[in-house]
Structures are given as C-alpha cells and as structure tokens.
C-alpha cells in the first residue's frame with residue numbers, strides 16, 4: 001500500500017511536470033528585431049503568446065536582464081535582425097519553462113520594457129526601448145545670418161513597429177511615406193533659401209509627440225506630415241490635406257483618421273504616452289494660446305497651396321483643407337499640415353502610390369506648393385523675404401524693356417519670372433525682379 005501510494009505520488013508529479021513543461025510553456029520567442037533610430041533603440045521580441053516577464057538592470061558592466069516564464073525553447077535565441085551601437089551582445093540561458101535574456105549594453109541607459117498585443121502584421125511582442133544617452137532635444141539655433149533658410153520639417157508617417165495602413169496587395173503605408181518624404185527633402189534642399197529636416201530617416205518607430213519635438217528642435221517654419229489614407233471600402237480615392245481642428249472631425253473619413261492615427265500612437269508608444277502626460281497638460285494649456293491661431297492660419301494657407309498643386313496630378317478626395325484633431329498637428333507653435341497623398345485602400349491608387357514615378361510627381365507638387373506658399377508669405381528674416389523685396393510696382397509711362405534696363409535683367413527673364421504672356425504691363429501691377 002505504502003509503495004503504491006509513493007508510486008501514485010511520483011506519477012502525479014511526473015504528470016504535473018509533464019504539463020508544466022509541455023502545455024504551459026507553449027509560448028516561444030520567434031524572432032528578435034533591433035530597430036535603431038537616431039535617439040532610441042527598440043528591441044522587439046516576437047512571441048507566439050502574450051509574454052510573462054520581469055526585467056531589471058545591472059551595472060558594471062551595464063546589462064538589462066529579461067526573465068521570461070512559461071517559455072519553451074530551452075533558452076535558445078532565435079535569429080536576431082538588426083544591430084545597434086547601444087547593444088554589445090544578446091545572450092540567453094534557460095530550461096524547458098523559462099528563459100533569461102541578457103542585453104550587454106555599451107552604456108548606462110534607462111530601459112522601458114512593455115508588451116504589445118497583436119496588430120497586423122505583427123503578433124504578440126515584448127518591446128524594450130533603450131533611449132540614447134543624449135537625446136538631441138534641440139540643436140543650437142542656426143548662426144545669425146542676413147537671410148536665413150526657411151526650414152521645412154518633413155515627417156514620413158509611421159515607421160518601424162507601426163506599419164500604418166496596409167493596402168490590398170500588402171504594401172505598408174510606412175514604406176510609401178518615406179520615399180516621398182526623401183524626394184521632397186531632396187528638392188527642397190536644392191532650393192536656395194529652403195532647407196529640409198527629416199523627422200524620420202529610416203524604418204523605426206517615433207512617437208507622434210517626438211515628431212513635433214524634432215520639428216521644434218530644428219526651429220521649423222512648417223511641419224509636413226506625409227501619409228496615405230485608408231478606408232473600410234475600396235472606393236474612396238484622392239488626396240486630401242488636414243490641418244488642426246480644436247473640435248472633433250465632422251466627416252466619416254475624418255473621424256476614422258483620428259481613430260487610426262491615435263491607434264498608431266498606441267501601437268508602439270505605450271511607454272511614451274505614460275511618460276508624456278506632463279507634455280499633454282502643457283498642450284492643453286497652450287492650445288488656447290494666440291500663437292496657435294497664427295500657426296493654424298499659416299497651416300491653412302499652406303494646405304490650400306498643396307491642394308492646388310496636388311489637384312494637377314491626382315484626384316482630390318476633398319478640395320478644401322480638412323480639419324481634424326490629430327496628434328502630429330497639435331504642435332501649438334509650429335504650423336503643421338498632414339498630407340494624405342491618396343488612398344492605399346483603393347487598389348488603383350495603391351498601385352499608383354507604389355510607383356517611383358508617381359512618388360516623384362507627388363514630391364514635386366509638394367515642393368512647388370511649399371515654395372509658392374513661402375514666396376507669398378515669407379518669414380521676415382528669411383532669404384525669401386529678401387528676394388521678395390525685389391519687386392516693382394509699375395508706374396505710368398514704364399514699359400517692360402525700360403524696367404529690364406533699370407534692373408539690369410533681360411526682358412525675357414522679367415517676362416518668364418512673372419509668367420507674362422506678352423510684354424504689356426499695367427499701372428499698379430507688381431512685378432518680381434529676378
């Protein structure tokens with residue numbers, strides 16, 4: 001009897017062990033992705049189920065330890081994608097039921113560890129954010145010059161962990177916005193008196209608040225955020241331009257946009273949202289500031305120019321600037337516009353948006369529109385303002401050839417610079433001198 005009992009006890013333990021090893025430890029680390037960005041490194045563990053984890057830091061040498069429980073795989077690491085200067089090595093150990101992952105770090109950082117639930121195309125994830133020691137909060141202001149460049153911050157929507165909308169053929173919004181942004185930056189940087197600053201330079205996640213911080217740090221005159229739209233049905237098409245509204249959006253697409261963009265913030269930014277609650281309060285206070293009005297008016301004017309140009313190369317979903325309450329537009333001091341270059345959910349437009357030639361056309365339109373906007377309303381200390389000073393108001397008795405002589409330019413140059421069809425000018429007409 002006694003022996004029998006012992007046997008049963010042992011069998012019971014074996015069964016318990018069996019279940020804990022094989023039925024509970026069903027979670028698995030499937031892959032590890034390292035996404036370096038200029039001021040943050042994100043390490044993502046892709047898992048087959050929601051992770052159970054603990055994490056702590058150790059110093060000399062600096063390490064981050066992640067203990068995962070109920071995990072199979074015997075402590076073996078999957079393939080690691082990417083690398084970062086912050087991480088010397090990633091080691092692991094474990095048994096049938098647990099795994100310890102150690103990140104050997106090159107410097108002391110304050111990591112943030114959090115889990116994310118599945119969102120296409122990704123499944124369960126454990127995210128480790130390692131901020132770089134010195135965040136480039138703001139660069140020293142550009143040296144005082146007689147006439148400064150107009151600075152355009154270009155924000156390629158989404159990135160990294162956040163793919164944005166996904167087209168019917170499987171293309172990610174984040175992969176369309178970056179090449180358009182890059183081409184636009186190239187064109188702006190060729191323009192005397194204008195300079196582009198890229199908010200995102202590669203495939204990594206940036207929180208929406210950080211995007212406006214980058215623009216502010218660079219003292220941008222305008223923030224242009226580039227996106228592609230999506231809707232639940234394939235029919236909607238065309239480009240639209242969004243400006244900040246202090247009220248909620250009124251159209252169905254607008255409401256959905258507010259929702260998906262907020263969703264994107266949450267997709268990769270759980271930790272940042274918690275950390276930025278002070279910033280939110282600051283925003284709530286300054287939202288009523290007068291500077292906001294100036295930013296909103298400027299943004300509205302720029303948005304109109306962008307629509308005028310985009311309308312020449314693509315259909316417009318809305319002919320007037322649309323107003324929504326979107327995170328990237330909420331900067332109180334920097335005029336900000338959000339350009340939806342088309343609907344990625346429309347199969348025809350998705351195909352178009354993928355093509356390099358259409359991307360180039362979009363960038364050219366945006367460039368022309370922004371240039372035109374700042375020609376009409378240049379910041380006072382800019383080169384554009386200085387050039388604008390070379391204007392002439394036609395007086396009685398003046399002809400095009402007389403003015404060409406006076407300003408030492410050719411009649412042809414004067415004509416083409418002012419887009420004149422012929423040589424007749426009228427009294428009071430304002431001519432720009434090339």
Ligand SMILES: [Zn+2]
Pocket residue numbers: 157158164165173227228
């Ligand atoms: Zn988007």
